[in-house]
Amino acid sequence: MMSKYHQLRSDLSSDLRVVLVGQERVGKSSAGNTILGKKQFDCRFSSRPLTLISEKREEDVQGHRVSVVDTPGLFSSQLSEEEMKAELEKAVDLSSPGPxxxxLTIQLGRFTEQEQGDLETLQKLLSPDVSKHTMVLFTYGDRLENTNIDQFVRDDKNLKKLLDKCSGKYHVFNNREMENRDQVKELFEKIDSVSEGGRLFYQKRSSQSLSLILRVYRMIYQRFHWLFNIIFCVFRWFEEHIE
Ligand SMILES: Nc1nc2c(ncn2[C@@H]2O[C@H](COP(=O)(O)OP(=O)(O)OP(=O)(O)O)[C@@H](O)[C@H]2O)c(=O)[nH]1
Ligand SMILES: [Mg+2]
Known part of the structure; x- marks a missing residue:
């Protein structure tokens, strides 16, 4: 049975909410496992795509309650565009109040035209706003050997273009070394900087409009609360004195 503590923890939203996106077979599920420090997602060696639905797993990692949502590959060979859109929307819902x-997971050394369209696809299926909450995660860090990742990025103008269109941050994972926790610590530091210490996160359009309406309402109320009070008093007076 779930203890009261664990029940309470699962009722609260996680401190750090991550969604993994990218092409099929690029190492998304493996990266999810590396973050969580446990084999939570299926990442077997296979010739066909394994992740076909969005799924969430949560763990305590380096003092944070971390939720990771794994998604099917963009440009999926198995799902239609509508099905993919539904899975991405589900991923956002699973990361409530928002990731x-x-x-954006990219296999090091594989950056074809298809990968160059990943961010646009994500924006088309969710909203243009996703770009500022997106960073690139390179997998297959073991392929780097003695190459410097910053130099590698600088040498590829298409990669630089992609980074200019999103948060500009990137990180490398070697998923073959799940026990290397420094790579996870560095990733968390970069996420912390993009999300301004967890303050900023992606919100669905409907939530964005609602929070805008609330902000405008609060602003009007703060400026004109004296006027609201007068109107309220006038109504009270009429109520009490006029039958
Ligand atoms: N050498 C090496 N292999 C990796 C790395 N990351 C993932 N792999 C391998 O790449 C293959 C695909 O990994 P997954 O994590 O299943 O990739 P995915 O993007 O989740 O794939 P689908 O869900 O099937 O689309 C697996 O055989 C992994 O072992 C890495 O950093 N280095
Ligand atoms: Mg997968």
Whole structure:
């Protein structure tokens, strides 16, 4: 049975909410496992895509309650565009009140035209606003050997273009070394900087409009609360004196 503590923890939203997106077979599920420090998502060696629905797993990692949502591959060979859109929307719902970061997962050394369209696809299926909450996560860090990742990025103008269109941050994971927790610590630091210490996160359009209406209402109320009070008093007076 779930203890009261665990029940309470699962009722609260996680401190750090991550959604993994990217092409099929690029190492999204493996990266999810590396973040959580446990084999929570299926990442077997296979010739066909394994993740076909969005799924969430949560763990306590380095003092944070972290939720990771794994998604099917963009440009899926198995799902239609509508089905993919539904899975991405589900991923956002699973990360309620909204993900701090979308990790656009790219296999190091594979950056074809298809990968270059990942961010646009994500924006088309969710909203243009996702870009500022997106950072690039390179997998297959073991391929780097002695190459410097910053130099690698600088040398690829298409990669630089992609980074200019999102948060500009990137990170490398070697998923073969799940026990290397420094790579996770560094990722958290970068997410912290993009999300301004967890303050900023992606919100669905409807929630964005609602929070805008509330902000405008609060602003009007703060400026004109004396007027609201007078109107309220006048109504009270009429109520009490006129039958
Ligand atoms: N060498 C190496 N292999 C990796 C790395 N990350 C993932 N892999 C391998 O790449 C293959 C695909 O990994 P997954 O994590 O299943 O990729 P995915 O994007 O979730 O794939 P689908 O869900 O099937 O679309 C697996 O065989 C992994 O072991 C890495 O950093 N280095
Ligand atoms: Mg997967």
């Amino acid at each position: 701090h970061i979308f990790l």
